[in-house]
Amino acid sequence: GNSVTQMEGPVTLSEEAFLTINCTYTATGYPSLFWYVQYPGEGLQLLLKATKADDKGSNKGFEATYRKETTSFHLEKGSVQVSDSAVYFCALSDQTGGFKTIFGAGTRLFVKA
Amino acid sequence: SAVISQKPSRDICQRGTSLTIQCQVDSQVTMMFWYRQQPGQSLTLIATANQGSEATYESGFVIDKFPISRPNLTFSTLTVSNMSPEDSSIYLCSVDRGTAADTQYFGPGTRLTVL
Numbered sequence: 001g002n003s004v005t006q007m008e009g010p011v012t013l014s015e016e017a018f019l020t021i022n023c024t025y026t027a028t029g030y031p032s033l034f035w036y037v038q039y040p041g042e043g044l045q046l047l048l049k050a051t052k053a054d055d056k057g058s059n060k061g062f063e064a065t066y067r068k069e070t071t072s073f074h075l076e077k078g079s080v081q082v083s084d085s086a087v088y089f090c091a092l093s094d095q096t097g098g099f100k101t102i103f104g105a106g107t108r109l110f111v112k113a
Numbered sequence: 114s115a116v117i118s119q120k121p122s123r124d125i126c127q128r129g130t131s132l133t134i135q136c137q138v139d140s141q142v143t144m145m146f147w148y149r150q151q152p153g154q155s156l157t158l159i160a161t162a163n164q165g166s167e168a169t170y171e172s173g174f175v176i177d178k179f180p181i182s183r184p185n186l187t188f189s190t191l192t193v194s195n196m197s198p199e200d201s202s203i204y205l206c207s208v209d210r211g212t213a214a215d216t217q218y219f220g221p222g223t224r225l226t227v228l
Contacts (some may be wrong), residue, residue, distance in 0.1 A: 034216065043205055043219040044156070089155065093217075101146075101209075101217050105155045 002027045006090045006104035013080055014112050021037075021075040021107045022066075023090035029085035032058075033066055033073040034101070038087045047088070080111045115140060115208050117220035124195055125226045133192045134223045136227030141186035146217070147179070150203040159204075162189050196227045 007022040025031065035047040035057070048057030053068035062077045073090060090104040116139040116187050126132050136145065144163055148156040159179055160168040168181040182190045206220040 036219075043221040044207075044217075045219065046216050049216060100158060100161070103156045 002031065002092060002094065002102045003019040004090050004092055004104035006107055008090075008105070009087075009108040010110055011107060012110045012112065015082055016079045017111075019075070019080045019084075019109070021088055021090075021105050021109070023075065023104060024106045025073065025090075025092050027071075027092055027094055029094040031092040032089040034093070035062070035064055035073070035075050036089040036103075037093060037109070038089065038106075040086070044089065054104055080109070082111045082113050085109055085111045115142065115218040117206060117208060119204075119206055119220040119223050121223060122221065123226075125228060127225045127228055128197055130157060130196055131192055131194045132196065132225060133190050134204055134206075136189045136220055138187045138208055141206040143186070143209040145183065145211055146207045146209075147181065147189070147191045148205040148207065150205060150222070156205065159191070174187055177199070192203070193225065196225075198227045200228045 003026045005024050032051045034049045036044040036045045037047045047062055048059040048064060050057040050066035053066055054063045064073050064075045066073055087106045087108045089106045090100050093101045118137045120135045124132055146161055147159040149159055149181045150156050159174045160169050160170045160181055162168045162181050162183040164183045164186050178194055180192045203222040203224050207217045209217045
């Protein structure tokens with residue numbers, strides 16, 4: 001079945017550091033891939049998405065590229081801010097899964113000033 | 114996008130009681146989903162609720178414990194029945210647009226604590 005594996009947290013960085021959160025997936029079809037973010041005390045919101053191989057999703061300085069050959073969708077940001085402190089969830093959705101969204105375990109990011 | 118509200122935002126309940134959580138969407142949607150997020154964990158899908166039919170439950174979740182209503186295309190409720198401390202979680206409602214690239218839009222969640 002479909003699954004998503006992402007790096008364990010917490011990840012602690014200083015402000016302006018480079019961020020990478022690894023995400024790999026297993027899917028029988030051709031999934032769409034997502035990163036969702038959950039700020040403290042809030043629900044999830046979509047950060048970015050990519051719908052096919054080699055697509056790059058980007059938003060708020062975050063980027064992730066859909067790599068079919070490595071089944072990966074790593075999240076990157078060149079310079080993090082304290083306000084980026086949150087939990088980040090990698091997710092996939094595809095037709096063979098009935099378009100149900102499968103979430104990774106989440107990675108908590110702490111950014112220190 | 115979709116604007117989703119949930120009520121209540123949080124509650125503290127006694128063991129053995131039930132709580133009904135409401136989810137309201139600002140536009141008509143076909144599919145609504147209910148998730149549970151236990152402390153420090155990821156989201157687990159409880160059930161999918163389509164208007165005019167019974168909800169479809171995921172493995173490990175049953176209708177007697179989590180009855181769901183979907184009376185129209187903008188509203189759904191989830192009831193957590195006969196609660197125990199293990200039911201303490203955040204319960205999230207979400208919707209999608211039913212397109213090929215299914216982005217899900219989430220409500221703010223209901224934080225439930227069972228004593």
